[in-house]
Amino acid sequence: MRTYLHFDLPTRTVERETRSGEQLAYAGRYYIARTLVERDVATVDPLSADNPLIFSVGPFAGTNFSNANRISVGCKSPLTGGIKESNAGGTFGFALGQMEICGFTLNGVSDDWVVIRITKDGEITYDDATPYMGKGNIEAAELLHEKYGEKVSLALCGPVGEYQGLVAGIAFSDPENRPVRIAARGGVGAVMGSKKVKAIVADKVKMPTFSDRKKVMMGVRDYGQKLNADAAIQALNSRGTAMVADIINHMGGLPVRNFSSGQLVDREKETLKMGGEFIREQNLQRGGTPTHACMPGCLIQCSNIYADKDGKEMVSPLEYETIGLLGTNCGLSDPDDVALLNQIANDLGIDTIEIGATLGVLMEAGQATFGDHVFMAAALEDVRKGNERGRLLAQGTHRVGEHFNVKRVPVIKKQAISAYDPRVIEVTGISMMVTAQGADHTTGNLPTFDCKDKTTEELAEASLDVQALCAAADSVGLCVFGRSVTNINFELIMDSINGALGTELPIDFIPTMGREALVMEMQFNEKAGFTVADDELPAFFYDEKLQPTNKSARHHAQAVNDYRLEWLSKHNVTVNALPSDSPY
Numbered sequence: 001m002r003t004y005l006h007f008d009l010p011t012r013t014v015e016r017e018t019r020s021g022e023q024l025a026y027a028g029r030y031y032i033a034r035t036l037v038e039r040d041v042a043t044v045d046p047l048s049a050d051n052p053l054i055f056s057v058g059p060f061a062g063t064n065f066s067n068a069n070r071i072s073v074g075c076k077s078p079l080t081g082g083i084k085e086s087n088a089g090g091t092f093g094f095a096l097g098q099m100e101i102c103g104f105t106l107n108g109v110s111d112d113w114v115v116i117r118i119t120k121d122g123e124i125t126y127d128d129a130t131p132y133m134g135k136g137n138i139e140a141a142e143l144l145h146e147k148y149g150e151k152v153s154l155a156l157c158g159p160v161g162e163y164q165g166l167v168a169g170i171a172f173s174d175p176e177n178r179p180v181r182i183a184a185r186g187g188v189g190a191v192m193g194s195k196k197v198k199a200i201v202a203d204k205v206k207m208p209t210f211s212d213r214k215k216v217m218m219g220v221r222d223y224g225q226k227l228n229a230d231a232a233i234q235a236l237n238s239r240g241t242a243m244v245a246d247i248i249n250h251m252g253g254l255p256v257r258n259f260s261s262g263q264l265v266d267r268e269k270e271t272l273k274m275g276g277e278f279i280r281e282q283n284l285q286r287g288g289t290p291t292h293a294c295m296p297g298c299l300i301q302c303s304n305i306y307a308d309k310d311g312k313e314m315v316s317p318l319e320y321e322t323i324g325l326l327g328t329n330c331g332l333s334d335p336d337d338v339a340l341l342n343q344i345a346n347d348l349g350i351d352t353i354e355i356g357a358t359l360g361v362l363m364e365a366g367q368a369t370f371g372d373h374v375f376m377a378a379a380l381e382d383v384r385k386g387n388e389r390g391r392l393l394a395q396g397t398h399r400v401g402e403h404f405n406v407k408r409v410p411v412i413k414k415q416a417i418s419a420y421d422p423r424v425i426e427v428t429g430i431s432m433m434v435t436a437q438g439a440d441h442t443t444g445n446l447p448t449f450d451c452k453d454k455t456t457e458e459l460a461e462a463s464l465d466v467q468a469l470c471a472a473a474d475s476v477g478l479c480v481f482g483r484s485v486t487n488i489n490f491e492l493i494m495d496s497i498n499g500a501l502g503t504e505l506p507i508d509f510i511p512t513m514g515r516e517a518l519v520m521e522m523q524f525n526e527k528a529g530f531t532v533a534d535d536e537l538p539a540f541f542y543d544e545k546l547q548p549t550n551k552s553a554r555h556h557a558q559a560v561n562d563y564r565l566e567w568l569s570k571h572n573v574t575v576n577a578l579p580s581d582s583p584y
């Protein structure tokens with residue numbers, strides 16, 4: 001059994017609901033989609049009191065089940081105007097699980113800025129947030145730990161979220177209490193800011209209870225063994241997500257100078273300093289940490305702690321998407337420059353994909369030259385201050401592109417495209433087009449899928465199949481980086497879930513739940529006013545050939561959506577109704 005908390009911020013009251021069994025399996029992204037559809041909030045103002053902000057964890061939260069402690073945050077996105085689920089690693093989901101809390105919803109708006117404290121004894125208090133207001137996340141976290149101790153985990157609304165900048169995420173503590181694991185996408189931090197909740201502080205206690213603890217522990221062991229034996233996981237473990245830069249640069253799909261080229265360097269002639277191999281070696285020589293677990297128990301440990309020339313920590317983590325959008329997309333070629341900007345962005349608690357694409361568009365508009373990292377740092381400081389330019393940039397790529405009348409603006413549904421040029425990385429491109437989440441590679445990333453001579457239908461099928469599995473992983477709190485093991489071991493995962501919850505959910509529970517989550521998200525977006533036209537790529541992807549591959553985009557929204565309907569019917573998923581077997 002677990003507790004779900006319904007906060008009513010105006011009255012500072014909380015209603016506690018007990019949940020058990022199947023209810024706890026339909027968590028994270030699924031729970032968010034279902035709740036937002038049922039509460040019929042598709043047409044509300046996303047920064048108003050009517051937009052609920054949901055935090056949800058999966059059935060293994062609080063344990064050392066590898067990569068299974070992610071926390072999902074959901075609401076109507078103020079950036080896209082559509083549905084949003086943004087998830088993060090760190091220890092906050094772990095802490096909630098340990099207190100046997102499966103999630104909570106922030107409803108309404110608080111009269112004053114508050115810190116919500118949730119203790120292991122079930123006590124909930126609202127404390128004055130004044131001492132932390134306007135501070136960067138690093139300083140705010142230090143002050144919060146001074147007050148509440150080290151054995152707590154934080155969810156933080158940064159200084160940009162305070163003024164409802166749409167690039168703002170929600171930052172969660174990592175295992176060493178750095179507030180750097182960010183649910184970054186879609187402006188969830190702006191929604192937290194609109195509610196005047198500066199921080200939520202949760203106790204870390206001990207392993208929670210389970211229906212069959214022995215079965216869960218067997219799952220922990222077996223899943224861990226399979227991860228350790230998997231080649232893809234070993235590669236992620238040794239070089240981190242930065243290794244993706246080596247692969248995508250080689251394929252010619254890296255965003256370079258506002259998506260005007262697909263390759264930063266020809267590796268036959270030059271070292272790719274922005275790649276995983278170089279970064280790992282340099283980081284090792286400097287005394288940095290090339291592998292790091294962002295949450296307790298994760299055996300993949302794809303994260304890192306990046307050190308400067310003197311061996312001092314510069315930033316943790318330095319990840320591929322940041323290297324791509326805040327780095328190569330802005331014309332940078334030295335990881336030290338990206339690391340510096342990444343650290344500022346982390347302190348602000350903002351989305352490095354969205355702000356990187358925004359700065360690329362600013363350079364395209366002639367406000368600076370590509371590669372000018374001094375300009376970029378100054379722009380981020382404006383975002384911190386919230387001055388006129390800062391508040392404009394904090395509105396994200398689409399709105400800044402409109403402001404400067406820029407033609408080449410890399411967004412889908414007003415959200416910046418991730419570091420996979422859709423002209424080359426086609427399946428991921430289709431996922432970013434059709435997902436209700438706005439351009440987001442994590443909804444269905446297949447970067448190395450062989451797309452040559454394949455039709456839109458064939459690639460859309462690959463995209464939708466992986467989208468369903470990603471949605472399911474996001475619904476049970478599993479990090480998608482474990483998918484090379486997760487997606488071929490449903491029996492192991494389901495045995496563990498059933499052991500944890502005392503349920504008898506079938507083996508096809510995972511893909512079925514994933515498909516249903518996708519359908520509910522699409523229902524939400526339709527109600528919010530989205531049409532097929534919103535799924536089309538920006539025109540320049542169709543009009544401009546990308547070098548060195550000489551490819552332009554060849555898939556259009558109508559054809560992708562036509563196939564999507566076929567795919568849903570093939571899997572017997574009803575498009576216009578909520579799944580009938582609601583556990584709530």
Ligand code: SF4
Nearest residue numbers: 294298300302479481
């Ligand atoms: S695989 Fe990486 S991102 Fe995922 S939980 Fe582990 S350390 Fe975090």
